[in-house]
Amino acid sequence: MSSKDKDGLKASATDRFERGVDLLRQVGGENYDVPIRALDDIAPALGRFTVDFAYGDVISRPGLDLKTRQLCTVAALAAMGTAAPQLRYHVLGALNVGWSAQEIVEVMLIAAVYAGFPAALNGITGAREVFIQQGMMPAASEVAHDEELSRYEHGMQALDQTSHGSGAAVIESLKDIAPDLGRFVVEFAYGDVIGRPTLDTKLTELTTIAMCTALGTAQPQLGVHINAALNVGVTNEEIVETITQMAVYAGFPAALNGIGVARKVFTDRAK
Amino acid sequence: MSSKDKDGLKASATDRFERGVDLLRQVGGENYDVPIRALDDIAPALGRFTVDFAYGDVISRPGLDLKTRQLCTVAALAAMGTAAPQLRYHVLGALNVGWSAQEIVEVMLIAAVYAGFPAALNGITGAREVFIQQGMMPAASEVAHDEELSRYEHGMQALDQTSHGSGAAVIESLKDIAPDLGRFVVEFAYGDVIGRPTLDTKLTELTTIAMCTALGTAQPQLGVHINAALNVGVTNEEIVETITQMAVYAGFPAALNGIGVARKVFTDRAK
Amino acid sequence: MSSKDKDGLKASATDRFERGVDLLRQVGGENYDVPIRALDDIAPALGRFTVDFAYGDVISRPGLDLKTRQLCTVAALAAMGTAAPQLRYHVLGALNVGWSAQEIVEVMLIAAVYAGFPAALNGITGAREVFIQQGMMPAASEVAHDEELSRYEHGMQALDQTSHGSGAAVIESLKDIAPDLGRFVVEFAYGDVIGRPTLDTKLTELTTIAMCTALGTAQPQLGVHINAALNVGVTNEEIVETITQMAVYAGFPAALNGIGVARKVFTDRAK
Known part of the structure; x- marks a missing residue:
């Protein structure tokens, strides 16, 4: 050294x-x-x-490309909801490194799932300002999913793709006192949002890891999505890089506690 | 289905x-x-x-009326402090579904207890804008409690009403290193704020559950107030509905982790 | 009573x-x-x-002087990122009770470590408004550390000073999956920021305790810094006062959960 x-x-x-x-x-x-x-x-x-x-x-740092890093930053800042000027700077940054406005909007939809609709709405407000300034308004086309499937079926498909069956356990565990919250996870979180095709599954999982790490209040969900990321081919290194980067945007405690969750998942999977 | x-x-x-x-x-x-x-x-x-x-x-959803839901939304957004435009929209919404300006102000006082004075002050700022716009300024009458009782006695009365004795244990547990924080819980949180008569006890507890769920950093207190809510006649269903609703305003992790706390309380009480 | x-x-x-x-x-x-x-x-x-x-x-309350309390308040509000008007009021308050603009800026640098760069940047923006209004702009002199030492050496020195060796364990524990995050803790958090001489070690630790308590998502780090504070001569009482004060700025759950962490540290050290 x-x-x-x-x-x-x-x-x-x-x-x-x-x-x-x-x-x-x-x-x-x-x-x-x-x-x-x-x-x-x-x-x-x-x-x-x-x-x-x-x-x-x-x-x-190597181990995660600049373009992916930038989308993770946008995701974290949108989820946190406390950094409007920095969110605008990094939305512009995301455009500058090659993301489309549509892809940035997609991250805000994911933020609705993990940080709530107000976070998504305020993220859209910030993004819109930048898009207008840059003359880069996205086509407002909705992405519709396969009409052959119900939202529940579509959601279960998306969930199975990343969870390899363990997602079903989460839904199952809610059946005792909040079965409909489990249904919403499948229909809305996975069926309506996560299963959308605009971002590939690896990006969806990495931006989710960024959000959950930055929030600091979603440790069980961070564990679920570190597993999901690994299931779809994200590497341990990419996960560690995403979490480490959050030291910059959400502080060292957020990153250190995120690494703690990652260590547990990596260890459990190595058994 | x-x-x-x-x-x-x-x-x-x-x-x-x-x-x-x-x-x-x-x-x-x-x-x-x-x-x-x-x-x-x-x-x-x-x-x-x-x-x-x-x-x-x-x-x-059935299980919780729209009017109660709306006050819980206002409570959560005020506590989070990251959703000023949405807070104004939902303060107006609270007026629209039948809450008085005075009752909305009361929720901000509760936010002072659970999310701190800045959250309450910024909540009041947002609410005031809406009240002025709507020409619905509340009478600024202070609600004074029974002058026969000291703040401490008044607080213990309010605490006993919801905690059925278990609140005393929380105060007792602080006697080792922070006895005066325990006293502040009784005198200020319960005596000055929670014991005020403007909102009934069930509403006070449900808005508190909404705030603690949305914050995501108050799991022990969420447990205490799920118990308190049940003690004053709130049903399991109403609690589950309040927590589930937070998926919309604070994200699915907040709701899922809140349900985890509720499950533990429900199970412990069923023993 | x-x-x-x-x-x-x-x-x-x-x-x-x-x-x-x-x-x-x-x-x-x-x-x-x-x-x-x-x-x-x-x-x-x-x-x-x-x-x-x-x-x-x-x-x-006795047990912590007003001047120290005021800097802790500034620290907490900057870290939370949800209280811009109150942050400005308390930056002015910090000037009024005798802090220099340079010392207030220093707190924002510490916020970069515990709450991320956006928190620090927005804190600086709020502070600048007050400094300009008051005609009290700080000298913009950078404080450089001892050029004889590398950042890593300087950081380890600062870490050892407060951790009495236990900090090395934290760094060591990261060697398995995120060794460079451990290096950043030493080089950046301790070498660049915490080791700066503008604020004395006791103040650095107390403002850190205020931030970690207010955030509510940094319990392990709060434990580390309660230990560090005690190691450099802060008293149990000063720590309890700092945490108790957070009931005002971040709500009772934040203070109560912070006291829980303090109790564990005090008990462990008494063994």
């Missing part, structure tokens, strides 16, 4: 800054440095941390 | 939409569809989910 | 109000009563609770 080597560190410190600026430019576009410069007056250290740590150390 | 019957489903899908629009009109009043139409440009699916799922599936 | 003595109570009630107003004036400055008076129209009870309970009962 070069961190104990003074010369190595200096080189590395420079690397961090350059890596950070390079990524920030890809995400932020032509005005990428406006939020950083805005800190020059009273909190230059926070600006430096943003470039060096958030971008140079974390976002630059 | 008609969900596997294609014709049944189509009928049911229509029912959901019609039920949803009917309820949305009762809540939203003459401009009930403004938030839905606003989604037409970029997220029509979210608008459809709001009508079909949030209103058609959830709010329309 | 005078609370059962009617005359005593009346005297005490008056005391609470007078104590409350006196403290509110110290915090709020010349316009200290604007937020209280703003409640006169629809929620005078909430205004009375603010003076009598928040200030008269809680903030006035």
